[in-house]
Amino acid sequence: MGGAAAAAAVALLAATRRRPAAGPLAFLLPRAARAGLHEAAAPAAEEEKGRTRRRRRRRSSSSRLLGPDIPDTWDSPPRAAARPSPPSGAGVDYDSTATIIDGKSVAEDIRFQIAEEVRQMKNAVGHVPGLAVVLVGDRRDSESYVRYKIKGCEEVGIKSLLAELPGNCTEDVVVDSVSRFNEDPSVHGILVQLPLPQHMDEERILSAISLEKDVDGFHPLNVGNLALRSRKPLFVPCAAKACLELLLQSGIELMGKHVTVIGRSKVVGLPTSLLLQRHHATVSIIHAFTTNPEEITRQSDIVISAAGVANLVRGSWLKKGAVVIDVGTNPIEDPTSDYGYRLTGDVCFEEAVKLASAITPVPGGVGPVTIAMLLANTLDSAKLAYGLATESPEL
Numbered sequence: 001m002g003g004a005a006a007a008a009a010v011a012l013l014a015a016t017r018r019r020p021a022a023g024p025l026a027f028l029l030p031r032a033a034r035a036g037l038h039e040a041a042a043p044a045a046e047e048e049k050g051r052t053r054r055r056r057r058r059r060s061s062s063s064r065l066l067g068p069d070i071p072d073t074w075d076s077p078p079r080a081a082a083r084p085s086p087p088s089g090a091g092v093d094y095d096s097t098a099t100i101i102d103g104k105s106v107a108e109d110i111r112f113q114i115a116e117e118v119r120q121m122k123n124a125v126g127h128v129p130g131l132a133v134v135l136v137g138d139r140r141d142s143e144s145y146v147r148y149k150i151k152g153c154e155e156v157g158i159k160s161l162l163a164e165l166p167g168n169c170t171e172d173v174v175v176d177s178v179s180r181f182n183e184d185p186s187v188h189g190i191l192v193q194l195p196l197p198q199h200m201d202e203e204r205i206l207s208a209i210s211l212e213k214d215v216d217g218f219h220p221l222n223v224g225n226l227a228l229r230s231r232k233p234l235f236v237p238c239a240a241k242a243c244l245e246l247l248l249q250s251g252i253e254l255m256g257k258h259v260t261v262i263g264r265s266k267v268v269g270l271p272t273s274l275l276l277q278r279h280h281a282t283v284s285i286i287h288a289f290t291t292n293p294e295e296i297t298r299q300s301d302i303v304i305s306a307a308g309v310a311n312l313v314r315g316s317w318l319k320k321g322a323v324v325i326d327v328g329t330n331p332i333e334d335p336t337s338d339y340g341y342r343l344t345g346d347v348c349f350e351e352a353v354k355l356a357s358a359i360t361p362v363p364g365g366v367g368p369v370t371i372a373m374l375l376a377n378t379l380d381s382a383k384l385a386y387g388l389a390t391e392s393p394e395l
């Protein structure tokens, strides 16, 4: 190592040591992770900010949710702050409360359309789509989500199959169950409900799902194709699609907007941030090691929270007029409710509703649309299987 490189390495080490072990969201982490592990700070490379780019549509066929396919063409030399955008909703009276984005009715419309397509499929090929759900263990929240999924299938005429396995079964038993569904031609989508019991290797079980039936979109090839803008994944994770659907249907501009995604899970945070980049948003991702989450979030035009922490996002985290999408579904003990608990989001709704220009409630926001997107992915998979798809993704 040369002198300069060695000096740089020492400086980096020193900087690393100076960093606190974890940021304010560290309570999200298991104890072991909090104690020592931490990641390199992400360079705040907001390259696109303030620069103009030529907008040219190359291909009109890319589907709406995957975002418009526009090349990154940089003006040279870059002009700083070329497009100062006014604060979104400027001039609006913020004493008035936010528009409540009605996920239930969006989901209903999507289900109506899916039901019609399922009928057409049955007429054309004599088959309906099939969804298999694998539920391991007896978590109450997982049991309710699985119930919603099966009810959704019934409403649109999709066949559903449920494999319920005990929490103490072996990984092999789960993989066998997945393999049987892989081979069943009446099954077009397979979903293994997460989280799995701690002793199980999630990656092994999820990679047993065949790519063509991965309606959750968690297969590495689907995630990779989502990340590569020139490619199209077979399936995009349902919650990410739900967030984009709600933003697009609410007429919210994404191109060039600063969006903060709180959480980086494969179920929500990661795919949502990738999808947003395909829509040309400038994306900040906040997680348990982020040192200044409140500051970053307060600069955002749009905040999407999927941290799984009740009341994490307070009013002080939001810029006036921001759009808030709350993906959190946190079970809170409530003896007065039917199942002994109720759901609450990540966002302190009472505070946020006074500042935001639009906000999704919990329940009745992202959740129902997520289920509708699962049904949509299952329908798409069946269309591919029966040769009814008009547009084939790249593999």
Ligand SMILES: Nc1nc(=O)c2c([nH]1)NC[C@@H]1CN(c3ccc(C(=O)N[C@@H](CCC(=O)O)C(=O)O)cc3)C=[N+]21
Residues within 6 Å of the ligand: 144, 145, 148, 191, 192, 193, 194, 195, 216, 238, 239, 267, 329, 343, 362, 363, 364, 365, 366, 367, 368, 370, 371
């Ligand atoms: N392999 C896998 N795929 C998933 O997509 C997946 C998962 N595992 N594990 C858990 C999370 C969570 N999730 C929800 C979906 C719908 C509602 C939903 O419909 N919520 C209603 C609930 C209404 C109520 O209970 O009061 C609402 O928000 O209105 C909630 C949560 C999917 N997930």
